[in-house]
Amino acid sequence: MKKKMGIGKLLLYAVLITYAVITMIPFLWALSSSFKTLEEIVSGTMSFIPKKFTLDNYKQIFVEQELFPRWLLNSVVVAGTVTVLNLLFNSMAGYALARLQFPGRKPLFLIILAVLMIPAQVTMIPNYLILKQLGWLNSYQGMIVPTMVNATFIFMMRQFFINFPKELEEAAELDGLGRLGIFFRIVLPLARPALAAQAIFVFMGSWNDFMRPLIILSDPQLFTLPLGLNSFKGQYISYWNYIMAASMVFTMPVLVIYAFFNRYFIKGISFTGGK
Amino acid sequence: MKRMSTKRMWREAGASYLFLSPTLFVLLLFIIGPILFAIFLAFHKVQLLGTTSFEFVGLDNFKRMADDTRAKIALWNTLKYVVIVVPCQTILALVLAATLNAGLKGQKFFRIVYFLPTLTSSAVLTLIFMWMYNQNGLINHVLKAVGLPTYNWIGDPDVALNAIMIMNIWATAPYFMVIYLAALQDIPDSLYEAAELDGANAWQKFWHITVPYLRPVTSFVVVMGLIGTFQLFDQSYIFSGGSGGPNNSTLTVVLLIYQYAFKTLGTMGYAAALAFALAILIFIVTLLQRKLSKEESLY
Numbered sequence: 001m002k003k004k005m006g007i008g009k010l011l012l013y014a015v016l017i018t019y020a021v022i023t024m025i026p027f028l029w030a031l032s033s034s035f036k037t038l039e040e041i042v043s044g045t046m047s048f049i050p051k052k053f054t055l056d057n058y059k060q061i062f063v064e065q066e067l068f069p070r071w072l073l074n075s076v077v078v079a080g081t082v083t084v085l086n087l088l089f090n091s092m093a094g095y096a097l098a099r100l101q102f103p104g105r106k107p108l109f110l111i112i113l114a115v116l117m118i119p120a121q122v123t124m125i126p127n128y129l130i131l132k133q134l135g136w137l138n139s140y141q142g143m144i145v146p147t148m149v150n151a152t153f154i155f156m157m158r159q160f161f162i163n164f165p166k167e168l169e170e171a172a173e174l175d176g177l178g179r180l181g182i183f184f185r186i187v188l189p190l191a192r193p194a195l196a197a198q199a200i201f202v203f204m205g206s207w208n209d210f211m212r213p214l215i216i217l218s219d220p221q222l223f224t225l226p227l228g229l230n231s232f233k234g235q236y237i238s239y240w241n242y243i244m245a246a247s248m249v250f251t252m253p254v255l256v257i258y259a260f261f262n263r264y265f266i267k268g269i270s271f272t273g274g275k
Numbered sequence: 276m277k278r279m280s281t282k283r284m285w286r287e288a289g290a291s292y293l294f295l296s297p298t299l300f301v302l303l304l305f306i307i308g309p310i311l312f313a314i315f316l317a318f319h320k321v322q323l324l325g326t327t328s329f330e331f332v333g334l335d336n337f338k339r340m341a342d343d344t345r346a347k348i349a350l351w352n353t354l355k356y357v358v359i360v361v362p363c364q365t366i367l368a369l370v371l372a373a374t375l376n377a378g379l380k381g382q383k384f385f386r387i388v389y390f391l392p393t394l395t396s397s398a399v400l401t402l403i404f405m406w407m408y409n410q411n412g413l414i415n416h417v418l419k420a421v422g423l424p425t426y427n428w429i430g431d432p433d434v435a436l437n438a439i440m441i442m443n444i445w446a447t448a449p450y451f452m453v454i455y456l457a458a459l460q461d462i463p464d465s466l467y468e469a470a471e472l473d474g475a476n477a478w479q480k481f482w483h484i485t486v487p488y489l490r491p492v493t494s495f496v497v498v499m500g501l502i503g504t505f506q507l508f509d510q511s512y513i514f515s516g517g518s519g520g521p522n523n524s525t526l527t528v529v530l531l532i533y534q535y536a537f538k539t540l541g542t543m544g545y546a547a548a549l550a551f552a553l554a555i556l557i558f559i560v561t562l563l564q565r566k567l568s569k570e571e572s573l574y
Binding site: 008009012013015016019020022023024025026027029030033044046085088089090092093095096097100101102103105108111112115117118119120121122123124125126127128129130132145146148149154178179180183204207208210211214215225226227229230233234240243244247250251254255258262 | 297
């Protein structure tokens with residue numbers, strides 16, 4: 001019996017380790033390629049450790065490709081703003097739907113639920129025409145405003161606020177705080193765990209989004225990183241050392257955020273998914 | 276619940292609409308408005324040159340789908356992709372979650388490693404895989420080393436879509452794994468203990484307790500998987516440089532919609548009609564899945 005357990009465990013470890021290796025290899029290969037010289041890339045040697053370790057690829061993308069820092073900045077501005085606005089507006093909407101009485105509350109909630117199920121492709125074309133009409137193509141606001149609220153997270157915040165103890169709010173009301181005061185001073189600070197999970201997902205969603213910038217941005221100055229990276233590929237088609245270096249620069253910020261907020265990730269997924 | 280005074284009621288309603296104003300603004304201008312606009316577009320021919328003009332064409336856009344060879348190819352590719360990727364990523368996610376949940380050491384480490392692809396943008400993942408899929412790239416090199424045939428992953432029409440499938444199963448399974456992990460924590464230990472007393476082995480416990488218990492979560496994972504796979508775009512776009520090639524082998528429905536809307540002139544209305552057809556298809560498949568999984572859990 002005991003021996004059998006041992007074999008079972010060994011097998012499980014084998015599965016875990018094998019899959020970890022499978023997961024890591026593409027990243028390690030990309031990372032290693034980003035430190036290789038073009039000669040080594042072209043020669044097709046398959047070593048994970050660069051024969052001649054070089055930082056030139058990183059220098060190249062930041063110095064020669066003057067647009068690259070700009071793309072990085074665009075991504076930071078867009079994803080950062082979108083995240084802050086989402087946190088604020090989704091919480092406000094979720095709170096109103098969970099806690100406040102007003103005419104039209106139920107139908108509005110149902111509409112938000114229904115909107116969750118509409119695939120983005122349906123609104124993509126009319127959105128383009130509307131943004132064109134507004135003169136918002138090729139602009140930060142065109143990237144930010146349509147994505148500054150998110151039905152999924154309004155729903156999530158509503159669920160969070162429904163289970164929120166009422167007594168705190170009532171006490172604050174007795175102390176003479178209005179709705180806005182209660183919301184910003186009492187409710188929002190206590191919602192931090194839900195906000196953290198939301199922040200990560202909204203930021204990642206915006207940071208990694210490919211289709212929206214592809215459609216509404218045509219000026220390379222305004223490209224965000226995914227789009228920049230794609231145009232980069234076209235330009236440097238066989239310079240895989242540059243492309244991999246750019247990919248690594250693009251991936252780092254998300255990994256750093258992940259390292260810091262790891263536990264919120266898992267919580268956030270079970271928030272948005274499981275239940 | 277106690278009655279509120281009229282004044283208070285008005286004040287609360289005012290606060291509510293203030294709180295909801297950004298949401299209502301976006302909802303009306305960028306979601307509900309566009310949905311209605313999309314219906315309008317689907318029945319019109321749209322000219323974008325200069326000032327945008329619309330010409331009513333009735334059902335022409337929908338009729339056109341029947342004769343559109345590329346639409347059929349795109350639909351076929353998408354269906355093939357959905358039918359293969361959804362079961363594979365679901366089973367892989369379940370197996371990984373069950374393995375991670377077995378109380379082994381280093382769980383935390385494995386969980387972090389597994390999650391890497393989910394964090395990384397589709398653009399980066401696609402580029403990394405294109406680099407590995409190169410004719411003389413890492414994957415062919417490994418295949419050759421273990422005596423397996425090599426492929427022209429990016430250039431061969433028979434292989435290109437499979438290359439995207441492999442990449443995406445690998446990239447998406449960990450996300451669903453985390454959802455399964457959360458659900459696994461809720462299974463009461465007493466169930467397993469009882470089964471152990473009855474002499475069940477690890478496989479029997481997995482098959483007769485874990486799998487049935489996770490059925491509602493599996494249903495959720497499958498629905499999310501269906502919705503996601505039907506909308507495949509980024510990977511095909513980057514993989515094929517926007518063309519859906521080689522020889523239309525990576526052309527998906529969404530990529531085709533994109534091409535008709537933004538790359539060819541005068542077909543924006545047709546693209547809107549295609550987008551509607553896709554939405555309805557996703558809706559029907561999702562409903563079917565829910566119906567099937569409900570019947571299953573009834574037996």
